Amino acid sequence: xxxxxxxxxxxxxxxxxxxxxxxxxxxxxxxxxxxxxxxxxxxxxxxxxxxxxxxxxxxxxxxxxxxxxxxxxxxxxxxxxxxxxxxxxxxxxxxxxxxxxxxxxxxxxxxxxxxxxxxxxxxxxxxxxxxxxxxxxxxxxxxxxxxxxxxxxxxxxxxxxxxxxxxxxxxxxxxxxxxxxxxxxxxxxxxxxxxxxxxxxxxxxxxxxxxxxxxxxxxxxxxxxxxxxxxxxxxxxxxxxxxxxxxxxxxxxxxxxxxxxxxxxxxxxxxxxxxxxxxxxxxxxxxxxxxxxxxxxxxxxxxxxxxxxxxxxxxxxxxxxxxxxxxxxxxxxxxxxxxxxxxxxxxxxxxxxxxxxxxxxxxxxxxxxxxxxxxxxxxxxxxxxxxxxxxxxxxxxxxxxxxxxxxxxxxxxxxxxxxxxxxxxxxxxxxxxxxxxxxxxxxxxxxxxxxxxxxxxxxxxxxxxxxxxxxxxxxxxxxxxxxxxxxxxxxxxxxxxxxxxxxxxxxxxxxxxxxxxxxxxxxxxxxxxxxxxxxxxxxxxxxxxxxxxxxxxxxxxxxxxxxxxxxxxxxxxxxxxxxxxxxxxxxxxxxxxxxxxxxxxxxxxxxxxxxxxxxxxxxxxxxxxxxxxxxxxxxxxxxxxxxxxxxxxxxxxxxxxxxxxxxxxxxxx
Numbered sequence: 001x002x003x004x005x006x007x008x009x010x011x012x013x014x015x016x017x018x019x020x021x022x023x024x025x026x027x028x029x030x031x032x033x034x035x036x037x038x039x040x041x042x043x044x045x046x047x048x049x050x051x052x053x054x055x056x057x058x059x060x061x062x063x064x065x066x067x068x069x070x071x072x073x074x075x076x077x078x079x080x081x082x083x084x085x086x087x088x089x090x091x092x093x094x095x096x097x098x099x100x101x102x103x104x105x106x107x108x109x110x111x112x113x114x115x116x117x118x119x120x121x122x123x124x125x126x127x128x129x130x131x132x133x134x135x136x137x138x139x140x141x142x143x144x145x146x147x148x149x150x151x152x153x154x155x156x157x158x159x160x161x162x163x164x165x166x167x168x169x170x171x172x173x174x175x176x177x178x179x180x181x182x183x184x185x186x187x188x189x190x191x192x193x194x195x196x197x198x199x200x201x202x203x204x205x206x207x208x209x210x211x212x213x214x215x216x217x218x219x220x221x222x223x224x225x226x227x228x229x230x231x232x233x234x235x236x237x238x239x240x241x242x243x244x245x246x247x248x249x250x251x252x253x254x255x256x257x258x259x260x261x262x263x264x265x266x267x268x269x270x271x272x273x274x275x276x277x278x279x280x281x282x283x284x285x286x287x288x289x290x291x292x293x294x295x296x297x298x299x300x301x302x303x304x305x306x307x308x309x310x311x312x313x314x315x316x317x318x319x320x321x322x323x324x325x326x327x328x329x330x331x332x333x334x335x336x337x338x339x340x341x342x343x344x345x346x347x348x349x350x351x352x353x354x355x356x357x358x359x360x361x362x363x364x365x366x367x368x369x370x371x372x373x374x375x376x377x378x379x380x381x382x383x384x385x386x387x388x389x390x391x392x393x394x395x396x397x398x399x400x401x402x403x404x405x406x407x408x409x410x411x412x413x414x415x416x417x418x419x420x421x422x423x424x425x426x427x428x429x430x431x432x433x434x435x436x437x438x439x440x441x442x443x444x445x446x447x448x449x450x451x452x453x454x455x456x457x458x459x460x461x462x463x464x465x466x467x468x469x470x471x472x473x474x475x476x477x478x479x480x481x482x483x484x485x486x487x488x489x490x491x492x493x494x495x496x497x498x499x500x501x502x503x504x505x506x507x508x509x510x511x512x513x514x515x516x517x518x519x520x521x522x523x524x525x526x527x528x529x530x531x532x533x534x535x536x537x538x539x540x541x542x543x544x545x546x547x548x549x550x551x552x553x554x555x556x557x558x559x560x561x562x563x564x565x566x567x568x569x570x571x572x573x574x575x576x577x578x579x580x581x582x583x584x585x586x587x588x589x590x591x592x593x594x595x596x597x598x599x600x601x602x603x604x605x606x607x608x609x610x611x612x613x614x615x616x617x618x619x620x621x622x623x624x625x626x627x628x629x630x631x632x633x634x635x636x637x638x639x640x641x642x643x644x645x646x647x648x649x650x651x652x653x654x655x656x657x658x659x660x661x662x663x664x665x666x667x668x669x
Contacts, residue, residue, distance in 0.1 A: 129163030331435025550626025594620030602637030
């Protein structure tokens with residue numbers, strides 16, 4: 001086949017794949033099977049690899065993610081990305097129309113009413129039909145260049161057919177409720193911090209320096225505006241939405257064109273009554289003047305257009321009764337109290353449970369078993385108890401006390417100083433074992449490929465594996481009869497397990513899942529102690545001699561290594577041939593924060609704590625876990641803990657998340 005035919009086939013494959021992406025992700029109406037789609041995609045990958053001169057940044061193969069960035073560049077918006085003013089009742093909307101009529105005259109106004117998305121605002125620039133860049137709103141004037149991440153989202157077209165020379169499309173990246181719940185379920189099982197709502201999950205996913213993480217999150221893009229375009233003149237906003245649909249963008253569903261604000265209010269109520277029928281979290285509706293000529297006349301204030309307004313829905317709350325409070329045990333042994341409720345239908349689903357987080361939260365609410373309570377969904381997704389109706393108490397209510405022993409394995413539970421959670425320290429606790437195994441085989445720990453959640457479920461449920469050490473005693477006969485297991489895969493898994501026996505001690509230590517002991521702390525420990533048996537006789541004060549290890553970590557390590565069941569587990573690993581001595585693994589990293597010690601407190605808005613710590617380490621900095629005078633910066637997020645008070649007493653330099661991101665970029669120090 002000559003080069004011209006190859007080029008033509010590559011272009012044909014790209015168009016075909018993008019068309020089928022559109023059918024599947026935008027229209028929810030696929031025309032071919034997954035197998036047929038995979039064959040097309042594989043053919044394109046192979047042709048692009050064989051003929052690199054035909055590679056393109058807007059090929060569907062570029063959606064798989066790119067190598068991690070060191071920082072985001074900034075992009076200046078040619079037209080500012082403004083926010084919307086809010087309305088909370090009919091009167092606010094009526095006044096909105098009065099303000100419009102004072103400028104354009106007392107005539108009937110035509111509006112478009114759309115659902116209000118609660119996600120991350122994005123601007124996409126296409127030049128000659130190809131996606132040139134995508135940027136966040138940022139401060140409205142400048143945003144972050146997140147093009148590589150946006151290319152992984154299947155509902156964002158990489159190319160536009162029959163395009164104008166230039167077009168800038170604006171819209172929202174969101175996460176559907178079911179995908180958000182699934183993501184948080186996985187995080188809860190791994191004892192990781194939960195995202196507060198789908199908006200935070202979407203924003204954090206787009207603002208990842210590693211686009212492969214963005215790709216793993218199930219994100220969607222809805223286009224709702226064209227901020228500029230060359231060669232086309234639209235007269236109405238409804239024409240803009242129709243054009244975007246023709247160009248294979250998802251647009252706000254069920255949008256309506258209505259005459260007058262009263263009809264617009266009716267549509268807002270219509271959305272409000274059906275908000276739970278939509279797959280995404282809808283916190284209101286948006287009303288826009290349809291005539292684009294009026295947009296020019298009305299203009300905007302410094303922060304919002306005068307031709308649009310957001311009507312915010314009130315939060316839905318219901319009364320129910322707490323029938324019991326049970327305790328669940330997570331992967332790291334964390335005990336979480338959960339309120340068992342009389343079922344109540346709330347925001348589209350039946351709610352019968354609500355997490356109470358920890359003992360301090362129970363005390364704050366003053367909650368008792370059999371209390372009448374008000375419950376709502378945080379971010380319209382996670383059930384939470386808002387308040388206790390103490391006036392409805394009858395005297396039959398019962399206080400709740402945390403158990404002294406693990407409700408699953410019976411071992412003693414502990415609550416470390418300055419910690420809000422109780423924990424079971426038994427590494428072989430059945431409630432923890434699945435999560436512990438998944439953590440143990442993860443990339444940063446023992447890095448054993450081909451052992452995923454489904455396989456772990458089978459191994460544990462069939463009692464083939466009772467602890468992490470049992471992995472190293474697996475035989476071919478243990479695997480071959482499991483679901484979706486063939487000879488080739490079974491042998492590959494056994495080989496991967498065998499190779500993992502030679503990992504450095506720091507990885508084993510991290511893989512053990514000791515509370516407070518992350519990858520960085522494990523490396524600090526094994527710089528001092530080169531053999532795992534060294535830890536058996538250490539006291540808390542011995543650990544605290546290591547810079548970066550405070551009393552909480554020291555106490556957690558001491559309790560872990562004094563537990564007989566944990567020592568037996570380690571000996572079992574040793575007998576299986578697992579290396580338990582340290583090896584040199586990584587050289588110190590260079591970067592804008594080299595030599596800087598930073599500690600985090602509170603919840604971050606755009607990233608998880610783990611992700612922030614990884615960014616810090618990749619920039620040459622050191623993650624601190626305890627407050628001391630040697631800390632260079634304290635990064636403060638939402639709801640900071642006691643660390644902030646200690647930092648103020650020591651006169652440490654306190655910064656926010658934005659300051660930290662600028663430092664990572666090397667723009668601030």
